[in-house]
Amino acid sequence: MITIDSLTRTYGAFTAVDDISFTAEPGRVTGFLGPNGAGKSTTMRVLVGLTDPTAGGATILGRRFADLPNPGREVGVLLDASAQHAGRTGREILVIAQRTMGLPASSVDAMLERVSLTPEEAGRRVRNYSLGMRQRLGIATALIGDPEVLILDEPANGLDPAGIRWMRDLLREFADQGGTVLLSSHLLHEIEVIADDIVVIGNGRIVAQGTKQELLAAGGTLARSDDPAGLAEVMTIAGLRPTVGADRAVLVEAELATVGRLAFEAGIPLTELRAADGAGLEEMFLALTAETQRDHIDHIDRIDGTEGAAA
Amino acid sequence: MSTTTLTAPTGTTVTRTRERAVPASIPTRRIVGVELRKMFNTRSGFWLMASIGIAALLATIATLVFAPNDELTQEAFSAAIGFPMAVILPMVAILSVSSEWSQRSGLTTFTLVPRRGRVITAKLIATVLVAVVSMLVAGAIGALGNIVGSSIAGVDTVWDLTFQDFALIVLANVLGMLAGFMLGVVLRNSSAAIVGYFVISGLLPTLFMVLSDAQQWFRDLWPWIDFNYAQGALFEGSPSAAEWAHLGVTGLIWLVIPMALGLRFLLRSEIK
Numbered sequence: 001m002i003t004i005d006s007l008t009r010t011y012g013a014f015t016a017v018d019d020i021s022f023t024a025e026p027g028r029v030t031g032f033l034g035p036n037g038a039g040k041s042t043t044m045r046v047l048v049g050l051t052d053p054t055a056g057g058a059t060i061l062g063r064r065f066a067d068l069p070n071p072g073r074e075v076g077v078l079l080d081a082s083a084q085h086a087g088r089t090g091r092e093i094l095v096i097a098q099r100t101m102g103l104p105a106s107s108v109d110a111m112l113e114r115v116s117l118t119p120e121e122a123g124r125r126v127r128n129y130s131l132g133m134r135q136r137l138g139i140a141t142a143l144i145g146d147p148e149v150l151i152l153d154e155p156a157n158g159l160d161p162a163g164i165r166w167m168r169d170l171l172r173e174f175a176d177q178g179g180t181v182l183l184s185s186h187l188l189h190e191i192e193v194i195a196d197d198i199v200v201i202g203n204g205r206i207v208a209q210g211t212k213q214e215l216l217a218a219g220g221t222l223a224r225s226d227d228p229a230g231l232a233e234v235m236t237i238a239g240l241r242p243t244v245g246a247d248r249a250v251l252v253e254a255e256l257a258t259v260g261r262l263a264f265e266a267g268i269p270l271t272e273l274r275a276a277d278g279a280g281l282e283e284m285f286l287a288l289t290a291e292t293q294r295d296h297i298d299h300i301d302r303i304d305g306t307e308g309a310a311a
Numbered sequence: 312m313s314t315t316t317l318t319a320p321t322g323t324t325v326t327r328t329r330e331r332a333v334p335a336s337i338p339t340r341r342i343v344g345v346e347l348r349k350m351f352n353t354r355s356g357f358w359l360m361a362s363i364g365i366a367a368l369l370a371t372i373a374t375l376v377f378a379p380n381d382e383l384t385q386e387a388f389s390a391a392i393g394f395p396m397a398v399i400l401p402m403v404a405i406l407s408v409s410s411e412w413s414q415r416s417g418l419t420t421f422t423l424v425p426r427r428g429r430v431i432t433a434k435l436i437a438t439v440l441v442a443v444v445s446m447l448v449a450g451a452i453g454a455l456g457n458i459v460g461s462s463i464a465g466v467d468t469v470w471d472l473t474f475q476d477f478a479l480i481v482l483a484n485v486l487g488m489l490a491g492f493m494l495g496v497v498l499r500n501s502s503a504a505i506v507g508y509f510v511i512s513g514l515l516p517t518l519f520m521v522l523s524d525a526q527q528w529f530r531d532l533w534p535w536i537d538f539n540y541a542q543g544a545l546f547e548g549s550p551s552a553a554e555w556a557h558l559g560v561t562g563l564i565w566l567v568i569p570m571a572l573g574l575r576f577l578l579r580s581e582i583k
Binding site for chain 1: 355356416421422425
């Protein structure tokens with residue numbers, strides 16, 4: 001059980017995490033979804049005491065992480081698989097975790113086998129590991145203490161399709177045995193296939209949370225037109241709360257007929273009009289992602305403009 | 312954009328929390344053991360530790376080969392071995408702290424032991440242990456060199472190093488290692504801390520010397536400011552009360568105060 005309560009973290013004028021609250025329940029996989037830079041990693045770092053919150057806080061199994069007497073035995077953490085001493089062998093990294101937690105020496109070999117690292121690979125220095133091997137080693141470090149909570153930041157990064165499947169099965173089994181899993185990802189599909197509950201974060205705020213079924217079933221209407229901004233404006237005037245998604249889509253909580261009539265009255269031709277059918281989550285997520293991408297494109301435009309002027 | 316917030320119905324959650332006892336707290340002895348292991352189990356750490364033995368051996372051989380027969384004394388061997396020690400030991404101390412940040416292994420270290428003060432204390436204990444043990448090893452190699460050297464040269468073996476002399480040399484090396492440890496804590500970056508060590512152990516003493524030559528007023532102040540100068544007394548037998556006072560004051564300025572400030576920041580800083 002993980003509880004995040006009104007957590008805020010600011011860096012000067014920038015608010016990385018803005019008053020977020022959610023819980024991750026035992027027996028369930030909670031997916032923490034958001035584009036890069038949305039505040040996922042900051043939230044997870046605060047959760048395990050590596051970053052101090054500006055306001056609010058978080059507890060794991062009812063206690064602050066720093067108050068856990070032997071955290072590795074209760075909470076398995078993998079924040080960044082590459083954050084390891086490059087000159088240490090995989091086995092030694094696992095031995096350090098095993099010794100710190102006070103586990104029998106035999107647990108190291110058992111865990112290496114569980115994450116499919118061969119003795120030869122385990123004897124190599126981490127400098128020579130692929131990202132996928134580092135993720136496996138990181139998972140081994142998280143699991144070696146037989147914890148009841150797992151906190152994983154982008155664990156599927158660098159894994160091949162078989163590895164992703166393996167990770168998914170492992171997390172499913174862990175949750176089915178009563179464990180709590182919180183994992184983050186910036187890929188909607190990845191979260192969709194594994195999570196029971198989903199928390200979506202964008203620009204430091206939670207924009208949606210609920211069970212996967214609820215979020216995917218979230219109704220409403222999707223309308224596409226060549227003038228999405230105009231369409232959204234018409235809807236806003238009509239007292240609706242539209243969201244402009246990617247690819248000229250506008251999402252709104254309203255009947256199909258209402259949206260059709262509004263567009264007709266405003267003289268905006270629609271190219272598509274249908275029930276959102278779970279497209280809500282995807283469109284919302286694309287919209288979140290598009291915001292950061294637009295910044296990127298603007299930046300490129302500026303560079304091009306400058307070069308043009310110089311020539 | 313609009314915010315969609317849906318709350319999870321609590322009825323759907325399977326609450327089957329595993330019945331488990333809260334584990335016992337991690338004993339400090341275990342953390343010290345782990346930190347000692349971490350000093351040896353990286354490639355750089357291993358060779359740094361090995362270089363202590365290698366340097367002691369090379370220095371002993373060099374003394375055997377190059378020193379004139381009447382200078383084959385225990386003190387000559389100790390001095391020869393002491394020089395590389397004084398460089399290597401602080402590096403060991405620096406890396407034990409700074410690599411957690413430079414190599415980012417701190418992410419794991421401080422999630423396994425979230426009370427950072429406990430980790431730093433364990434590192435400090437491990438550092439002092441390494442300093443004392445390597446000085447004992449170096450002393451033994453030197454003593455062996457002294458016996459071999461004098462028997463090859465056919466002169467009497469001279470034991471001119473008292474227990475007190477040796478203890479003072481060990482103390483000097485522990486202080487040097489603590490200076491490295493302090494830099495690791497304050498800078499939390501391996502390259503910066505290593506450069507920093509050579510600045511305070513090499514560059515600053517030279518500057519102080521130049522300054523005291525040029526400025527009369529500084530000459531009296533010098534021993535109260537220069538940590539290296541104050542440590543010099545430890546290599547020359549029994550320090551006087553004034554020399555101990557110099558050591559205390561400079562140690563406060565260069566070791567205790569920066570370490571305290573560095574620790575304050577280290578305990579509260581964000582680990583990325």
